[in-house]
Structure formats: structure tokens, C-alpha cells
Amino acid sequence: MYFKLSLKNIKKSFRDYAIYFLTLCFSVSIFYIFNSIEAQKAMMVISSSVNVFLQTISQVMNIISVFVSFILAFLIIYANRFLIRRRKKELGIYMTLGMEKGKMAKLLVCETFLIGILSLGAGLLFGVFISQGLSVVTAKLFEVDMTGYQFIFSPSAFIKTILYFGIIFVVVMVFSTFSISQYKLIDLIQADRKNEKPSIKNPVVTVILFILSLVCLGVAYGMVLKNGIAIFDHRLVIEMVLGAVGTFLFFASLSGFFLKVIQSNKKRYLKGLNMFILRQINSRINTAHLSISFICLMLFCTIGILSTGLGANTALSSGSRFSAPYDASFYVPGQVSIIDTFKEYGFDILSYADGYAEFSLYQQENVTKGLIFDKVKDMIPQENRARLENTPIAFIRLSDYNKLLVLQGEEAISLKDNQVALFSDYAELAQDLKDCLETFINKKYPVTLAGVDYEVYPKLQTKGVYTTSSSDIIVALVVPDWMTEGSEVQSTILSLNCTSPRKTMQYKLEDDLYAFQEKYEGVKDEILIKGATSEMVKSIMAGTKAIVAFVCIYLGLIFLLASAAVLALQQISEAADNRKRYEVLQKLGAEDKLINSALFKQIAIYFILPLALAAVHSVVGIKVANDVIAVGGLNALGNIVITAILITLVYGSYFMATYFSSKRILLRGK
Amino acid sequence: MGASGSGKTTLLNCISTIDRVTAGHIYIRGKDITALKSRQLAKFRREELGFLFQDYNLLDTLTAFENIILPLSISGVDHRKAEEMVHQVAQQLQITDILSKYPYEMSGGQRQRTAAARAIITNPAMILADEPTGALDSKSARALLENLENLNKNLGATILMVTHDAFTASYCSRILFIKDGKLFNEIIRGTQSRKEFFNKVIDVITVLGGDTANVF
Numbered sequence A: 001m002y003f004k005l006s007l008k009n010i011k012k013s014f015r016d017y018a019i020y021f022l023t024l025c026f027s028v029s030i031f032y033i034f035n036s037i038e039a040q041k042a043m044m045v046i047s048s049s050v051n052v053f054l055q056t057i058s059q060v061m062n063i064i065s066v067f068v069s070f071i072l073a074f075l076i077i078y079a080n081r082f083l084i085r086r087r088k089k090e091l092g093i094y095m096t097l098g099m100e101k102g103k104m105a106k107l108l109v110c111e112t113f114l115i116g117i118l119s120l121g122a123g124l125l126f127g128v129f130i131s132q133g134l135s136v137v138t139a140k141l142f143e144v145d146m147t148g149y150q151f152i153f154s155p156s157a158f159i160k161t162i163l164y165f166g167i168i169f170v171v172v173m174v175f176s177t178f179s180i181s182q183y184k185l186i187d188l189i190q191a192d193r194k195n196e197k198p199s200i201k202n203p204v205v206t207v208i209l210f211i212l213s214l215v216c217l218g219v220a221y222g223m224v225l226k227n228g229i230a231i232f233d234h235r236l237v238i239e240m241v242l243g244a245v246g247t248f249l250f251f252a253s254l255s256g257f258f259l260k261v262i263q264s265n266k267k268r269y270l271k272g273l274n275m276f277i278l279r280q281i282n283s284r285i286n287t288a289h290l291s292i293s294f295i296c297l298m299l300f301c302t303i304g305i306l307s308t309g310l311g312a313n314t315a316l317s318s319g320s321r322f323s324a325p326y327d328a329s330f331y332v333p334g335q336v337s338i339i340d341t342f343k344e345y346g347f348d349i350l351s352y353a354d355g356y357a358e359f360s361l362y363q364q365e366n367v368t369k370g371l372i373f374d375k376v377k378d379m380i381p382q383e384n385r386a387r388l389e390n391t392p393i394a395f396i397r398l399s400d401y402n403k404l405l406v407l408q409g410e411e412a413i414s415l416k417d418n419q420v421a422l423f424s425d426y427a428e429l430a431q432d433l434k435d436c437l438e439t440f441i442n443k444k445y446p447v448t449l450a451g452v453d454y455e456v457y458p459k460l461q462t463k464g465v466y467t468t469s470s471s472d473i474i475v476a477l478v479v480p481d482w483m484t485e486g487s488e489v490q491s492t493i494l495s496l497n498c499t500s501p502r503k504t505m506q507y508k509l510e511d512d513l514y515a516f517q518e519k520y521e522g523v524k525d526e527i528l529i530k531g532a533t534s535e536m537v538k539s540i541m542a543g544t545k546a547i548v549a550f551v552c553i554y555l556g557l558i559f560l561l562a563s564a565a566v567l568a569l570q571q572i573s574e575a576a577d578n579r580k581r582y583e584v585l586q587k588l589g590a591e592d593k594l595i596n597s598a599l600f601k602q603i604a605i606y607f608i609l610p611l612a613l614a615a616v617h618s619v620v621g622i623k624v625a626n627d628v629i630a631v632g633g634l635n636a637l638g639n640i641v642i643t644a645i646l647i648t649l650v651y652g653s654y655f656m657a658t659y660f661s662s663k664r665i666l667l668r669g670k
Numbered sequence B: 001m002g003a004s005g006s007g008k009t010t011l012l013n014c015i016s017t018i019d020r021v022t023a024g025h026i027y028i029r030g031k032d033i034t035a036l037k038s039r040q041l042a043k044f045r046r047e048e049l050g051f052l053f054q055d056y057n058l059l060d061t062l063t064a065f066e067n068i069i070l071p072l073s074i075s076g077v078d079h080r081k082a083e084e085m086v087h088q089v090a091q092q093l094q095i096t097d098i099l100s101k102y103p104y105e106m107s108g109g110q111r112q113r114t115a116a117a118r119a120i121i122t123n124p125a126m127i128l129a130d131e132p133t134g135a136l137d138s139k140s141a142r143a144l145l146e147n148l149e150n151l152n153k154n155l156g157a158t159i160l161m162v163t164h165d166a167f168t169a170s171y172c173s174r175i176l177f178i179k180d181g182k183l184f185n186e187i188i189r190g191t192q193s194r195k196e197f198f199n200k201v202i203d204v205i206t207v208l209g210g211d212t213a214n215v216f
Helices: A002-012 A012-033 A037-041 A048-085 A088-096 A101-142 A155-182 A185-189 A203-227 A234-263 A274-317 A338-344 A370-381 A385-390 A400-408 A431-442 A500-521 A535-588 A592-632 A636-666 B008-013 B039-046 B064-075 B079-092 B108-119 B138-156 B194-208
Strands: A328-333 A355-361 A394-395 A419-422 A448-449 A452-456 A477-478 A487-498 A530-533 B049-053 B124-128 B158-163 B173-180 B181-189
Touching: A002 A012, A002 A101, A002 A487, A012 A048, A012 A101, A012 A155, A012 A535, A012 A636, A037 A048, A037 A155, A037 A431, A048 A088, A048 A101, A048 A155, A048 A328, A048 A500, A048 A535, A088 A101, A088 A385, A088 B181, A101 A535, A203 A234, A203 A385, A234 A385, A234 A592, A274 A535, A274 A592, A274 A636, A328 A338, A338 A355, A370 A431, A370 A448, A370 A592, A394 A400, A394 B158, A400 A477, A400 A487, A400 B194, A419 A431, A448 A535, A477 A530, A487 A500, A500 A530, A500 A535, A500 B064, A530 A535, A535 A592, A535 A636, A535 B039, B008 B158, B039 B049, B039 B064, B049 B108, B064 B124, B079 B108, B079 B138, B108 B124, B108 B138, B124 B138, B138 B158, B173 B194
Parallel strands: A394 A477, A419 A452, B049 B124, B124 B158
Antiparallel strands: A328 A487, A328 A530, A355 A394, A355 A487, A419 A477, A448 A452, B173 B181
16 A cells, blocks of 8 residues: 555656656666776786786775765755655645554655665666776776676675665665654645745845955965965865855855845846846855855865866876886895895796896995985975985996896997986976986086096986886986995896786786795795886786776765755755746746746856856866876866866756756646 | 635636636737737736735745836836836835835735735736735725725726625625626626625625525
8 A cells, every 4th residue: 555655656756756866876876886896807808916906996995985875875865855845745635634654654665665776776777887888997097908898797786786775775764754753744734835034134244244255265275376285284274164164155145245236237137037036046045055055165076086086097197107117127125136036946037038137226325315406405396305315325337227228228328437327217207306407417516426526427317227116216326337336235126028928928927926925925034025017017007096086086976966966956846935936927927938047047056156166166276286296297177178078967967957847846837 | 706616716817818718718908818829928917917816926035126126127128117117106005115125024914015016017907806805904905905996096907806705895896796607696886885885795695695595
């Protein structure tokens, strides 16, 4: 009986439920898609290191999903409350007919259950379908090849989605049962006669608040632009608080201020339905400015997160060229022959190699990087200043360096006896460091070692000496071989290129080394040799950017969905309250076209306002963020365009859905 | 006049083009309004009709002034001229001092007078009033009816009013009684005093007997 009634209710008010239903479906699909990433590997040729990363991604997704499910639970409870509000009168009638509150709750639970099942089904179907396409994106992010097409289905993501949403729906049921027990019959029956007194604010106060909000925002922008956002300190907190307060004040006073401004131009104010639209917005924003401010801040986060997510791709990938100049490198502190050590344990590393170079980095007592940086003090990059000056500077023998250059397929260099060369592979990633070092070279400053001045080779050396994902050499000296005699050996490095096919060989080397490591784990006096293949470095790079990208896009989409859905639901639930007003307009002889355009403008302003301020916030935010990550040569514009398209798509479709739903509710009498 | 369900409001809705007739024609100022298209209908409502309802139907977000000027804004009347007209009408209905107030700040009588001002500002051929005194106390009702009488006499506006109430009806010059959707009777005031006319109305109502007279 309840089942039948609920089914009928849903069918009957399906179009009212449409936005709720769509939001649920989207949430379910997004949830499924981002939890199914690990399953994508079925379609890719991957090495063991990529595999490790895919597992990491799915762990990260697990954690984020908990957070996301909280957001979604709030959203769905909120949406559900709106739906119940819209149906107060209907519930009132059930009550006058003698239905008990308990039974009414049962009815709502039944409806929630049905909608839950429907949206889970549709959302999962859609999610499984879309996740097929996601494999292409994943493969691209990891820069791996794809095998032929395979149908991808992730049972774990499937079960997880059902479990999480099941819990959310149970919570929703509890909440709606609770809210029903709170209702009084008189309120339900008279629900549509509710007469909300508009709170009219003093115009002077409004203007002052508006100016105050602009001041807050201006100061916050100014501080952000001046201080940047790289360091998290009390200033950043102040900036954030000022920004948030400014946003709240802005929306609290905007419509009143705007109304005053337009009112002063009588001709415009009294034209067509302008007066009506402005008053509509004013009356609603007075009560809704809090939620609008939240939506604005949430959209700001969305824009930031999405453009970061998309930007991570370009910012992080430009580094791999320089950090992985050889197929594989091994590193050990002190003077230990890597090749011999491997041999001792029965591992012939050279059998994988086509060409190789084993060399050492040397250091001398009391010779620090200050040797270089002291002379160009005012140009030293700000980040990690101490590290740049106070750590020992490394020496590379010219003969070793030339061997390495040949291994890379580059021309060897030659140094005069009184000449040294500046080396910095990190300079390729940090323009300010490169400028600093090149200034040193161009000004022909000498390098003074043991009281002797050495000339500096006129070209900065930036071709990397080993393949690594973790560190680069900020500055080192390439010196004639004799100068390192008597110096302490800082570390020994083996760089090699694999025999062809190089990629397959690297995978084999990786697998063999993993097996080798397992075999000797925990033996006495073990020597820790770090190593990396270029494919591994690539996959670490790719993996990092994939994690950033996936997390950001996941969160961004959920935020976007949540803000658009909240706005849409507010508008639609208010449409019912506005119905009478629009009827009056019809009776006064306003043409349908005029009324439609008034409705359109009203909803558009409601949707655009928070987005517009969020966009202004973002322009400032992204400009600053750009300065922080500009070292990677980030092309922010492209990401912003893509972000804008994404937002327009999701936000725009919610806007259109809201417009058509409201129109249907308002003009239903016709 | 007529009992509940007799068709009073339906008649009003048909004349006001809110509803469409299934058969027959309605002529206002010589125009057949049943043949108008949707855009022309809006124009017709805008220019020829004024509305007055029991629950006032004022827009709660607008001030009295804005409510009254709204029909002129919709018609695209120049704002200077429109403002002048509002003040004129407000003076006639004695609501000048409440023009800047919102509906929720006004009394029922003030609301109804504001609604009346909105109804007549376009100088319509006909004012349609559906139980305009229904929600008013007797003092406010009397004041409103006197105002309406004034409008009718001084501005020459035709007022078509639906009411239950014999007292309210006694202000009219012609009363049509409707029963079960058909015209039942018609009385014209002519030169009678309001008291005499009121008694006549009561007589007809007695004959009508509510709904029960012909049942037996």
C-alpha cells in the first residue's frame, strides 16, 4: 500500500524530482568512476612501478571518497528537506485524513528508498559507461600504451558505491523521519499561506556595509598579491578570513546597494518588469545571502581546484626530460663501486647495459655553495636560501663528465688547466636559478679554490648526470681531474643506458631488481643502493601528476555539483512561493514573453552573482598560484579555459534545468 | 450575486480572459474578446481591465507606490507621466501617505484601496471585483464601497462586482442573480435609496432561498 502510494507520488512529481534525481545520478557516477581507477589497468601495458602508483591512487581515492561522501550526504539531506518542504500541504492532507506520523514517515522512507534504488541504478550504469573512456585519460596521464579494448568493470568500486550511498540514504531516511515528527498539522495545512516579512535594511547601513565589503576584499587581494600564498602563516589566515568576511558582507549588502543605485535612475527602474525583478532578488537575497556566500566560496574552491588539477599535468611533466637523461642510474653514498657490489651478490648489472659511466661526486672541506652564491647575493632564488649557501659544493671530474655527455649523445667539452665549469641540472627547472648562475658566468667572476682564482667556462652545464626522481643538483663544479685528488668522495653514481629494446629492458631490469631486493632483504651489513630507471622516473612523475589531477578533478566536480544543485533547489522551491506573484503579473496584462524574460533574468542573476565573485577571487588566486608554479612553465590559460568550459557545462545545465522547472511551476495554471 | 458554485467567479474569469469560454462570445467595447490571441489578450487585460480581489493580490515585495505604477510600467508609459498619475489616483483614494509602505505594513482597508488604485490607474473600461470586501471589517468595507461608488460616478468606470453580501450589493446600480450557471433574476436600483434597494435585494435572496427553495 505504501509502496504503491510512494511509487505513484514519484511518478506524479517526477519532474519536480528531476533535479534531485539528476544530482543523485551524477554523484553516484562520479563516485564510481573515481573509485574504479585501479581497474583501468586491464587496458594498459604497465610496469610494476606504475602498478604501485595505481594502487596508491586508489588508496588516496578511498580517503577522499570518505570526505566526498560527507559532502554528498549533506547535499542529499539538504535537497530532501527542500522536497519535503514543497510537499508540506500534501503531508498535511494525509494527516487530516488520519494518517499517523509514523506511517507518513514510512511513506517518505519508501520514497527515498525507491529514488535511491533508481538513482543508484542509473548512476552506476552511467558511471560504468563513462569509466570506459576514463582509461584513455589514465593511460595518457601515465604515458603508457594501451592494449586492445576491454570492457572495464570494477566490482570493488561497484560494491563500495552501493555501500556508501546505501549509508547516505539511510541517514536521509532518519533525517526525514525526524523532520516529520517536528511538524505541526497547522503549519502543514497553512504552508502555502506563509507570509514572510521581508527584512528591509536601512539604505545607509547597506551602503556602508557594501563599501566595507569592498574594502575587505581589496585588502585581502592586496595582501595575497603582495605576500603570495606559498607559505602558510598567520598572514594567509588573515587573508582568508578577510576574503570570506568580504564575500559575506558583499552578498548581504549587494542587492540593497544595487537597488538604491538603480532606483536613482527612475527611467530604468520603472521600465517593464525591472522593478519587479530587482525587488524579487532583493527580497530573496536578504534571506539567502548566507547560502549564496557559501556557494560563492565553494565555487572559488572549485575553480582553484579544477585549474590546479588540470594544470598539474603540464607543470609536472616538463621536468622529466632533465631528471631522466639515462635509462637507469644507481646511487650510493661514499666510495663504493656499484658494479662490483652488485657482482658480489651475483647480479650482473652490466648485462643490461649498452653503455655506462660510473663516477664519483667529490667535496672539499669548508668549500660550500657560497663560493658561487656569495657573489650574486641579490639574485639568489628566495626558496631554500640557506640550503643554497651553506651546503658543500660537489665536484665532478671532467673525464667523468665527458663520459656522461657521450653516453647522452652530446659533444664532450674541454677545460683549460685554470678553468672550471658551472653545472646545474636544476637550472632547467628554475628560471631564477638559471638567471642567477648565468649572471655569475657573464660577469666573469672567478671561482677561488685554495687561494687560486679559476676562470669559469663560458657555458652553464645543464645536462643531467643521473636519473632520479628525488633530487637535482643545484650547483656543482666540473673540474680538471687533478683537482679532485685528495678530496673526499661524497657519493658514487652509476648511470647506464639499456640494450635495446630499451623500454622492455628497463621493465625487465626493474622486475629483476625488485626480485633481487626481496631476496636479500635484511641481510647483514647491507649496502643501500638507490636506483631508478627512466621509465620509473617517468611513472613517478606521471603518477604524482595523475594523483593531483584525479583528486582535484574529483573534488572539483563534487563541489561544482553541490553548489549548482543547492542553487537550483533553492530556486525551484521558491518558484512555488513566487507563483502567486507571477499570476498577478499575468492579470495585470504582462505578456508571456515579458514574464518569461523576467523569470529568466531573475534566475540568471541568482546563478551568475556567486559565480562572478568567485571568478574575480580566482583571477587573483590563480595569478598568485601561477607565480608559485611558474617555474614549471605552466600554461595556465589553457587550463582556465578548460575549467571554464567544465563549469559552464555543469553549472549551465543546472541553470537551464532550473529555469524550465520554475517556468513549469510558475505558469502551470496556463 | 448568487450562492456558492452558482458560476459567479467563472463568469468573471471568462470576462477577464483568465479562463476561456467553450461556446459563445464576449464583447467589450465592441471587441470580441473570445477571438483574441495570447499576445492580444495580454494587451486587452492591460488596457481594458482592472482587477480587485478579496485577498488584494498585491505584490508583497513592492511598496504601495510600486504596486500601483506596475501596470503602467508594463505598458511602457513614460515614467514621469506615470508617477503623476499615481499621485493623482492616490489622492482620490486617500492613500498618499502610505505610498512608500509595503503591503505588510498596511491595514486591510489600505491594502484594498491600494489594490483599487492599481486597478483603475490604467483607466480601464471595466473593473472586475471578486468579493472585494470579503476580508474587510464593516468600516473599511463601507469606505471601500464609497470609493468604488465615487470611481463609478466621477471617473465613469464600469465596475463588475461579485459578492455574497446584500449590503455590499446595495451599492450597485444593477444586480444580476445567478443560479446553477444561469441568470435567475435582475434588479435595477434606478432612483431608489440604498435602504430600499437593500430590502429589495433581501427579498430576491429570500425567493432564491439560498439553494434549498426548489429542492422540495
